Amino acid sequence: MNKSIGKRAVTKIVLHIVFILLSLMCIIPLLLVVSISVSDEMSLMLEGYHLIPRQINLDSYRYVFSGAGSVLNAYGVTIFVTVVGTVLHLLVTSMLAYSLTREEVVHRKAISLFVFIPVLFNGGLVPMYMLMTKYLRLKNTIWVLVLVMLVSATNVLIMKNFFRGIPHSLIESARIDGCGEIKTFFRIVLPLSKPSLASIGLFVAIAYWNDWMTSSLYIETPRLQTLQYLLQSLMNNIGYLQSNSKASRSIEMAMGSLPSEGARMATCVLAIGPIILLYPLLQKYFESGLTIGAVKE
Amino acid sequence: MKKKRIMAILLAVTMFVAALTGCGNGGGETATDSKTDTKTDTKTNIETDIETDTETDTKEEVVELSFYMMNGPVNDQERIMAKANEIIGEKLNVKLNIVMIDGASYAEKMNLMINSGDKWDLCFTASWGGINYFENASKGAYADLTDLIPIYAPETYARIPEGLWDGVKVDGKIYGLVNYQQWGVAKRDGLRFRSDIAEECGFDWVSIKEMSTIDALKTIDTFLGEALAIHPDMIGFETSSNWSLFANEPLMWDMESVGDVVIPGWVRFDDPAVVINQFETEEFKEYCNIMRDWFEKGYVRKDGATIKDTTPDRKAAKFIAEHSQGWPDSVDFPENIENTSMSMCTPDNAPAVAVSMTRTIIPAAAGSTAAIAINSQSPNIERALQLVELLNTDDELYMLITQGEEDTDYIYDDEGTFTLVNGMYNFNWNEWQIGQSYSPDFTRGGYNRNESGEIQKQAQMFVFEADRVADVSPMSGFTFDSAPVKTQIANCSAVITEMVPALSSGSVDPQKVLPEFLQRLETAGISDIIAEKQAQLDAWSNSK
Numbered sequence: 001m002n003k004s005i006g007k008r009a010v011t012k013i014v015l016h017i018v019f020i021l022l023s024l025m026c027i028i029p030l031l032l033v034v035s036i037s038v039s040d041e042m043s044l045m046l047e048g049y050h051l052i053p054r055q056i057n058l059d060s061y062r063y064v065f066s067g068a069g070s071v072l073n074a075y076g077v078t079i080f081v082t083v084v085g086t087v088l089h090l091l092v093t094s095m096l097a098y099s100l101t102r103e104e105v106v107h108r109k110a111i112s113l114f115v116f117i118p119v120l121f122n123g124g125l126v127p128m129y130m131l132m133t134k135y136l137r138l139k140n141t142i143w144v145l146v147l148v149m150l151v152s153a154t155n156v157l158i159m160k161n162f163f164r165g166i167p168h169s170l171i172e173s174a175r176i177d178g179c180g181e182i183k184t185f186f187r188i189v190l191p192l193s194k195p196s197l198a199s200i201g202l203f204v205a206i207a208y209w210n211d212w213m214t215s216s217l218y219i220e221t222p223r224l225q226t227l228q229y230l231l232q233s234l235m236n237n238i239g240y241l242q243s244n245s246k247a248s249r250s251i252e253m254a255m256g257s258l259p260s261e262g263a264r265m266a267t268c269v270l271a272i273g274p275i276i277l278l279y280p281l282l283q284k285y286f287e288s289g290l291t292i293g294a295v296k297e
Numbered sequence: 298m299k300k301k302r303i304m305a306i307l308l309a310v311t312m313f314v315a316a317l318t319g320c321g322n323g324g325g326e327t328a329t330d331s332k333t334d335t336k337t338d339t340k341t342n343i344e345t346d347i348e349t350d351t352e353t354d355t356k357e358e359v360v361e362l363s364f365y366m367m368n369g370p371v372n373d374q375e376r377i378m379a380k381a382n383e384i385i386g387e388k389l390n391v392k393l394n395i396v397m398i399d400g401a402s403y404a405e406k407m408n409l410m411i412n413s414g415d416k417w418d419l420c421f422t423a424s425w426g427g428i429n430y431f432e433n434a435s436k437g438a439y440a441d442l443t444d445l446i447p448i449y450a451p452e453t454y455a456r457i458p459e460g461l462w463d464g465v466k467v468d469g470k471i472y473g474l475v476n477y478q479q480w481g482v483a484k485r486d487g488l489r490f491r492s493d494i495a496e497e498c499g500f501d502w503v504s505i506k507e508m509s510t511i512d513a514l515k516t517i518d519t520f521l522g523e524a525l526a527i528h529p530d531m532i533g534f535e536t537s538s539n540w541s542l543f544a545n546e547p548l549m550w551d552m553e554s555v556g557d558v559v560i561p562g563w564v565r566f567d568d569p570a571v572v573i574n575q576f577e578t579e580e581f582k583e584y585c586n587i588m589r590d591w592f593e594k595g596y597v598r599k600d601g602a603t604i605k606d607t608t609p610d611r612k613a614a615k616f617i618a619e620h621s622q623g624w625p626d627s628v629d630f631p632e633n634i635e636n637t638s639m640s641m642c643t644p645d646n647a648p649a650v651a652v653s654m655t656r657t658i659i660p661a662a663a664g665s666t667a668a669i670a671i672n673s674q675s676p677n678i679e680r681a682l683q684l685v686e687l688l689n690t691d692d693e694l695y696m697l698i699t700q701g702e703e704d705t706d707y708i709y710d711d712e713g714t715f716t717l718v719n720g721m722y723n724f725n726w727n728e729w730q731i732g733q734s735y736s737p738d739f740t741r742g743g744y745n746r747n748e749s750g751e752i753q754k755q756a757q758m759f760v761f762e763a764d765r766v767a768d769v770s771p772m773s774g775f776t777f778d779s780a781p782v783k784t785q786i787a788n789c790s791a792v793i794t795e796m797v798p799a800l801s802s803g804s805v806d807p808q809k810v811l812p813e814f815l816q817r818l819e820t821a822g823i824s825d826i827i828a829e830k831q832a833q834l835d836a837w838s839n840s841k
Contacts, residue, residue, distance in 0.1 A: 045612050130413040182304045216402040217409065222370065230370065233399035237369025237725055240400055 037061070037265035044261050060262030064234060064270065071230060071270065077142065078227040079274075082208040085146040089204045090197055092151055097159035098185055119153045132218060144218045145226060149207060155200050162196040163189065202282060209275060231267040238263055360677050361392045362684055365407060365420040366730045368397035373722040377701060384694050389683055395698075395731075404428045411438045418675045419685070421730040422473055424665035430465070431665070431776045434472035439670040440678045443471045449679055450474065450686040456733060458482075460769035464664020467776070473668030474685050477733045479742050481760035482663040483767040486548045487653035488513060489621035489639060491524075495650065498523040505652045506628050510542075510549045511580060513654055514587050517618060521596045524617050532615045533596030536588070537607050541801035542620055543575075543584050544793070548655045549620070550580050553770055555830050556777030559793065560786055561823050562830040566656065569771035570838065572831045574823055576797075577815060585800045585807035592803025601802030611640050614647035625759050626653040633756045657763055661772035667729050688732040692740045699728035700743055713747030735761070775837050782829045785822030792817045 028051070036049055040057035047054055065071055099105055100112055128148075138144040166189060174184045190197070215229035225233075238260050374395075382392050398406050404427035410417055411433055422439070424430045433439055446454050454462070457477045465473040490502050500520040505513045521533040534542075547554045552563040555572055563575040575581060591597050598604060610616065616639055627636050627650040636651035638644040660666075671681045688695055700707050701722035710716055717723055728734045734741050739757070744750040779786055796814045799805045 045609055125409060126413050129409050129415070133413070133415055180301050182308070183301060186304070216399055217406060220396045220398070222374065222397075229399070232401070233369050236399055236401045240369070241725065 033265050033268050037262055037269050039262060041260070041262050057262075060266040063263050064231075064266050071227070073223065074225055074227040074230040075274075077145075077224055078209060081142065081145045081226065082205050085149065085208045086201055086205045088146060089150055089152075089155075090201055093155045093200070094159055094190065094193070094197065095185070096151070097156050098163050098189060100156070100160055101163045115156060116153050129217065139218050140220050140224065142224055145211070145214050145224070146208075148214045148218075149204070149211065152204075155204070158200060159193070159196060162193055166192055198282065206275065228271060231271055235264055235267055359386060359390055359392050360680055361394055362418040362675075362677060362681055363394045363396055363416070364731070365396045365398060365403075365410075365417055366727065367400040367403040367421060368727050368730075369399065369725045371397060371722065371724065373701075373706075377697060377706075377722050380702070381694060381698050384691065384697075385684065385687065388687060388691075389680065391677075391680055391684055393684065408433075411436075414674065416674075417672050418677060418681050419669055419671055422665075422668050422670040424662055430473060430668065430670070431467060433670070434467045437673055439472040440673040440675070441470050441472060442474065442671065442682065443469075445679065445682055446471065446474075449682040450689075453686050453689045453733070456689070456735065456737070458659070458764050460659055460773060461664040463769070463774040464661060465668055466774050473665065473670045474682075475664050475733075476667040476669065476729055476731075477735045478667070478729050479734045479736075479739075479757055481735075481757065481764045482659050482666075483657050483760060483764045484548060484622065484655075484660050484663075485626070485653040485657045486546060486655045487621050487626055487651055488517070488618055489636065489649050489651040490517075490520075490618050491616075491639065492648045492650045494524045494528065494617055495520070497527060500524075502650055502652055503628055506626070506654060508654055509551070510654060511583050511587070514584070518587075518591075521591070521617060522594065525596060528617075530615070531617055532598055532610060533591060533617050535607055535610070535616050535619050536597045536601030536798075536802035537604050538602055538798040538802075539605055541797055543581055543801060544797050546620060547575070548658065548660075550575075550578075551655065553658075553661065553772055555772060555775070555834060556779065559790070560777075560779070560826065561789055561793070561818065562827050564771065564834075566658075566768075566771070570834070572827050572834060574818070574827055576818065582807065582811060585803075585811055588801060588803035589805075589807055590803070597803060599804075602799040602804040608641065611642070614639060614642045621651040621653075625756060626651045628652060630756055630759060633752070657767040659764065659767050659769045659773070661770040661775065663770075664773070669730075669732070685732070692736060695728075695732055695734075695741050698731060699724045699734070707743060709746050713750065714745045715743035715750070717743075775834065777830060777833060782822070782826045785825045788821035789818055789823055789826065792821050 032049060032051060035051055035053045036044065037060055038056050038058060039050075039053035040055035041059065043053075043055045096115070100108060100115070102108075105111070132144055132148075133139040138147065170188060171184060174188050179187065210228055212226060212228035212232055215224075215226040219225055219229070374397075378393070378395065385391050385393050407420055407422075407428060409415075422428055422430045422433070442450075453474055457475055461475050461477065461482065462471060465471055465475055488505060490500070492502075494500075495502050498520055500517070500523075505516060508516065525531060525533055542549065545558060547558060547563050551567070552565050552575060553569070554560075555562050555564060561574050561576065562572045564570070564572055588597070592599075592601070598610075619639060621636070625633055627633070631650075637649060639647040639649045642649075669685055671678055671685075675681060688698075700717075701724075705718070706722040707715060707717050728742075736742075739754050744753060792814070796810065796817070800807060800810060800814065
């Protein structure tokens with residue numbers, strides 16, 4: 001008796017320690033990033049990175065915010081694109097997936113093939129660019145930021161599998177009760193697939209949030225730049241100014257030393273900030289999405 | 298039923314709107330364009346109303362030209378461009394739209410635009426960074442300007458030493474307009490030392506001048522030893538995994554690279570017709586031996602072979618000696634500010650002196666380091682060329698675009714020092730992309746209005762004179778087509794990236810490793826590369 005209780009306690013302690021270490025390994029670098037972003041540049045050069053900043057100095061943030069191309073504007077654009085993009089993506093993906101699971105749809109197999117082949121054989125960058133700029137004329141508009149990632153065949157596949165798990169009898173009974181296709185979809189099927197929608201929604205939202213490539217290729221006006229692209233170009237700018245001796249001398253005259261390390265970390269904090277703050281709110285959906293496997297009959 | 302109807306209509310509308318956004322926003326964009334157009338139009342109209350001397354009865358259509366360049370985010374761009382377009386509109390009836398692309402994605406974006414046939418008029422081009430000046434020129438992406446330059450851009454041509462134009466010629470035709478910079482192009486490499494430490498140890502740095510690099514390295518050996526005895530926390534010489542004093546600086550060894558500097562196959566200035574394997578030379582062997590010696594004596598970092606970023610060391614003023622490109626050097630022109638401090642430091646924490654040791658040369662790649670190209674598909678090639686001429690001759694316009702407006706964006710403080718106002722318009726020191734920053738009377742840059750400004754002008758005068766008489770690199774105008782030996786180059790690059798940092802930083806014993814390195818290069822096909830370079834070089838020299 002005593003032996004088994006002892007064993008259980010030991011296993012418990014070991015597991016606790018393992019998970020505590022794992023969490024520390026994830027949290028400490030993050031804290032380090034925040035700490036570096038508020039440290040004074042000179043102290044970083046001379047003393048290196050420390051968890052508790054030796055000298056607090058908000059110059060890095062000042063530099064990032066004062067730098068051209070309003071960061072706030074970029075935040076606005078990115079938030080708009082993320083929200084609208086995620087909603088539209090979920091709508092289109094779920095509608096596509098749902099239709100592909102209904103046997104009444106003619107040529108279902110052919111359409112499925114049409115949807116999934118591009119996952120393997122992609123046209124590439126040049127055709128995409130030509131399509132967007134020449135034929136759709138979406139260059140320099142905000143919709144190109146949304147359109148590029150609007151549908152993902154892998155997500156369609158995931159949703160398709162999920163919808164297959166919804167009992168056919170449910171849909172039939174809705175039909176009997178007088179629901180048309182759209183009502184069945186929006187009233188019955190979608191509420192049941194909340195967990196799946198939430199998981200995919202989270203991934204898509206993060207993909208939209210982190211996307212800088214679309215902005216760099218298609219957007220030429222500063223008003224429409226996304227956050228990640230702006231931060232990245234600020235960082236590249238700093239790197240360039242540092243290598244150009246005349247430039248760095250002039251900047252150093254204007255504002256002390258060029259806050260490169262600090263600014264790098266500051267941009268990191270600014271980039272992940274909103275996501276980290278939002279995540280606890282969405283966590284409950286994410287959890288249930290993981291645990292619900294199949295709908296119980 | 299009603300709800301179903303509403304839903305259906307809503308969805309249909311959403312899809313309809315989504316389909317329309319293409320046209321809708323295209324229209325939106327032209328709406329904002331015409332807005333700024335009317336702004337500048339009303340401005341010029343008001344001006345002409347007030348002045349009533351330049352009345353244009355027949356108003357031609359204002360042509361819009363786009364100019365793509367690499368730049369970071371720029372504050373207040375609209376204000377400056379509005380002013381600039383007043384000037385440009387008045388003189389050429391052209392509206393300039395500068396599109397700033399982030400430096401890291403510039404090459405990809407330009408190449409994408411060229412390959413997909415997108416619309417653009419002018420762009421910054423170069424032969425480095427993947428921007429592929431030579432490839433695009435030979436493909437016909439850039440307009441052939443040889444015959445148009447004498448008509449539309451004579452000044453642009455005349456201000457630059459003739460040799461530079463060879464650097465942008467492909468098959469004898471000019472495809473780019475060279476941006477000659479205020480710091481000249483002639484190159485003279487050397488070494489830079491901490492002047493305070495040199496004084497402490499009684500080191501006569503003037504004697505290094507005109508020495509060959511091997512002799513120079515041997516001479517400073519004792520100096521470094523003494524210096525490090527006094528300052529043990531400093532580092533004698535800079536070594537890193539991505540820069541080697543031998544492999545990346547052929548000029549220091551009186552050699553010139555044929556094509557890209559890291560591909561094997563250099564020529565000696567004394568014998569430019571013969572391509573040699575630079576790693577087989579006596580100089581490389583001696584260099585490796587010296588670096589090994591220094592490594593063992595502790596003059597260089599122990600992790601020199603692997604470290605990538607030496608910026609922290611530079612900023613912390615840890616180097617006693619380093620490679621220098623500053624010229625004129627401290628022997629010829631001691632007041633040259635470029636040379637008074639170690640790199641990334643100030644004269645206060647790391648005062649320095651520089652000595653040039655090599656010959657003065659206009660590098661082969663000088664012409665194509667910074668140039669402007671015009672799209673061969675552009676409907677306004679002549680106008681674009683006229684615009685470039687305007688940018689290069691109208692100093693007020695150039696200063697406006699590259700520095701902003703005086704007293705708003707930059708000021709001359711009480712001491713006459715040129716300072717940019719923080720938070721206002723800034724061009725991020727990219728004036729070299731948009732035109733020639735050189736002018737014979739020094740009116741195209743932010744020179745200080747005081748003694749240091751005068752000194753800077755004198756230094757540059759020195760450089761310009763030298764540019765006119767410097768040797769033009771024997772490789773000017775020659776482009777190496779690497780396609781026939783692509784695999785060998787890839788293999789050799791792998792070997793070089795692996796072994797050269799180790800040899801250059803002295804971390805391995807050259808007696809053992811150097812023969813091994815040469816052997817591996819042989820197996821990787823280095824003789825094919827050299828033969829190919831020799832063949833192409835011979836063909837090019839014969840056709841000249």
